[in-house]
Amino acid sequence: MTYEKYRGNEVALFDKNNRAKNPHAVTTGVTWTPFPLMTAGVERRSGSSGNNDTRLNLQFTLRPDMTLRQHFDSSAVGATRQLSSSRYGLVERNNNIVLDYRKQELIRLTLPQTLSGNTLQTLMVTPQVKAKYGLSHIDWQAPELLANGGTMSSPTPQQLQLQLPRIAGTYALSGVASDTKGNLSERVSTLITVTGESVLDHSNVSHSNLSITPATLPADGKSTATLTFTLTGPNGQAVTGQSGQLSAEATTAPAAQPALLSVFSRIARVLRNTEATIGEFTEISPGVYQAVVTAGTIEGTTTTTIRWQQNPLATATHDQIPEDVRLRAGSISIVSDNAMANGRSENIVQVVVETASGVPRAGTTVSWQSDKGTIAAQSVTDGSGTATAAITSLHPGTHQITALLGADRQQTNVNFMIADAVEIDGLGISVTRNNARANGQDTNIVALKLVDADGNPLSYQPISLKASNGAQIATSVTTGRDGEASALVTSLTTGSSEISATYNGNTVSVTMMFTGDPSSATIADNDLTVTKDNAIANGTDSNRIQVRVTDIEGNPLAGQVVMLSASEGTTVMGSVTTGNDGTAEAAVTSTLPGRATLWAQAGGTQRSVAMTFAPAPTRPLLPRGISMSPSMAHWLTASKQMKWVFGSLTPMEIRLPESWSV
Structure with a gap:
């Protein structure tokens, strides 16, 4: 019968899944030995909190002092029960160590203490993860932020992109990291403070940009242009994730109609008039949204208003012209070429706009594009129907220039020369x-x-x-x-x-x-070494050890305190601090000859190393009538040429250097 009582919290007396506070247990059992070779037994263990277990035991024992027949002789069992039979046996003690249980930390997730930003700002969160088996993913939770219009996405397993909501306030963000073996970290959390007015307020419209390319379309009800809206906040940050909140509408101010049109023609135009339409917005890059503009059938200037949740943000205009207006075939030409690529010198190109009957048309907006360099987005034709554009660049080489009028386009190439040394x-x-x-x-x-x-x-x-x-x-x-x-x-x-x-x-x-990363400080397997060994065990002569502390990537860590301890009879300082190379040294002395063990601990890691201390040498005792000088005694001891046994009267032959005499 055995009674056990332990004090502590989370004590795993039975197993790690059944832990208790201050548990106790009573074990009762019986054994049966039919012959010395075999012992069978059964025991019942009953503990607090309803924990119980039953064990069946079968033990085979070989005794070198008994023959095989004696091992199976039931009459020999009595001798094994006597005290004399166990005098050479090992002392049995309760060596089962019961400790407070704490599961090993395999993965740890760390977040910044606080995060902050303006409404609708995009934040990138990069947490610190320490994982023994590598990070698989992080499960994030921010229910209040999502409920108020914020968004979350993970471009990489260890990154989180947040689109802050338009409502200022404080939001909680928490996460649990998972490694490649399914182990989970403790849940950690942080607070996100959202401040400032919405970047979409009217006062911030000046930070955004709206354009339509080309800026002129035929009023045919089918030609298209591209509307581009760049949305940025007051601090210049891109506002993302708003494509579903954006809409646009177009209205056209009709151009003056020719006086020669009949009443019936005027009525027909009114009946078939339709406004330009704008399709759904798509975010093509952070904060940049595009939509397709389809021309209406009304000739004149069309104003497009873009809205966010029905709130107007910005406007842009494009012209809708008669269907017979076009770029004159082959009319794009170079006025000046071979400018310096210094961002200031200009090349100049032009193009002519005309009607189907070949009459030049003034006041028509032509759009321009360049594959490199900088060019005016639009220019208006003069009285001769000519539109002119200037191009500057910092890129030496050939640039392709495109003139656009509705679906009509013409291209030419200009050249920029190498500028002064950059x-x-x-x-x-x-x-x-x-x-x-x-x-x-x-x-x-x-x-x-x-x-x-x-x-x-x-x-x-x-x-x-x-x-x-x-x-x-x-x-x-x-x-x-x-x-x-x-x-x-x-x-x-x-x-x-x-x-x-x-x-x-x-x-x-x-x-x-x-x-280095002090949070992962460790002593590697071979980083605790003995640099000097075999010192004399006289309490003064010393061995020396060196310890090196590194982080998880093997980088040396300076300023780390290493705790030292040694086996009985051995003396070492209690701690040392690592230098810039991550190493520290210590002297070790002893008064006991033989092997000794030293332990070093840093960052939760403990390593040990063995060393040897030699016996202190004895002063040789000479037979009666023989004496020696100090230098001679030193030579005899150091060279180990001869030894005396105390009290020995055995004659000995002593060979000395020729310069010495006795």
Whole structure:
């Protein structure tokens, strides 16, 4: 019979799924030994909280001092029950350790403490995930945010894109991470503070842009144009996910009708008049929406009003002209060519608009497009029916120019020559975010600004990028309209990384830093070593150990405290702190010769290493009548040429250097 009592919370007395507070158990059982070789038994264990189990035991015991026949002799059982038969047996103790149970943490999810943004702003959330078996996905929950019109999407397993709702307030966001083996992290949460007025308020319309291309359509009821609406907030951020909230309507102010039209012709026109129509909006890129405009049958200027939830945001106009108006065949021509590609010099092109009878038509809007460079979106024909456009560019080479009038289009090519040498401003590269964790996920940011020799920004130019020390960066970036660009940099290696940017043979560089991840501090299997061994066990002479602390990626961690302890008779300082290389050393002394064990612990990881301490040497005792100088005694001891046994009278032959005498 056995009685057990344990104190603690969540104690797994029976198994890990049946844990209790301060549990106890009573075990009763009986055993039967028919002969010394075999013992059978049954026991019943009853515990608190209704936990019980029954066990059947069958044990076979071989005794070297007994023959095989004696193992099956039932009369020999009595001898095994005597105290003398167990004098060489191991001492039996209750070695079953019962601990408070805590499940191993296999995956951990960490979110920023707070997030904030304006209404309808897009936020990218990149949580930190530490997973032993790798991240599979994260299940996100934000019911209040979704109920108020916000949206969530995950472009990658470890990224969350949030479209904030138009209603200001505080919203809760929580998530549970799952690894590739189905293990789940603890649910973590954060608060999102949404502030500011809606980016769609009337005061923010100036931040958006609405255009129709081409700007002129025949009033035939079938020709089409493309309406493009770019929606941005007051801070310039793109407003996404609004295609279902946008609508548009068109109204046409009729042009003056010819005085020669008969009454019947006027009535016929009125009867067949239809307004232009606008199709559904589609978001083609973040914050950029497009819809198809179908021409009506009314000649004149058509005004298109775009609305968000029936609230007007912006307007644009296009012309609807008689069906017989067209671009004169082959009329597009180059007025000036071969301008310098410096963003200021201009090439000029023109095209002629006429009626079906060949009469030039004044006051007609022609739309222009260029595959590169900058060109006016529209120009109006003069009295000769000629529309003119100027083109500038920063791109040397051939540019294709297109003139559009309804479905009619004509093309020509102009050339831009290489401008003066372009250079990167000496202050044009900088680190805007530094000291990221070297975990392959946290990012540093490098910013670039590209200007020409006169300090003018160079738009839409590719810049080549490189990173040293194993850091990862895009191979190239393209500058924006303001000549600026930025790039994210990640790394799995701590230390400095040089970022180089190259344009037209000019290269500049900047240095950024990546730090280790202290949250994953560990001592690897081979990072606790003995650097000096076999010290004398006199309490003064010392062995030395070295310990190295790294993060989960193997990067050294500085400033980490390592706790040290050693086996009985061995002395070591209680803790050491790692240096810049992630290592620390300590001296170990002992008064007991033989093997000793040292333990080091950091970041929840404990490692051990064995070392040896040699016995302290004894001073040789000479037979009576023999003495030696100190230098001679040192030579005898150090060279181990001879030994004396205390009290020995056995004659010995002593061979000494010729310069010594006794």
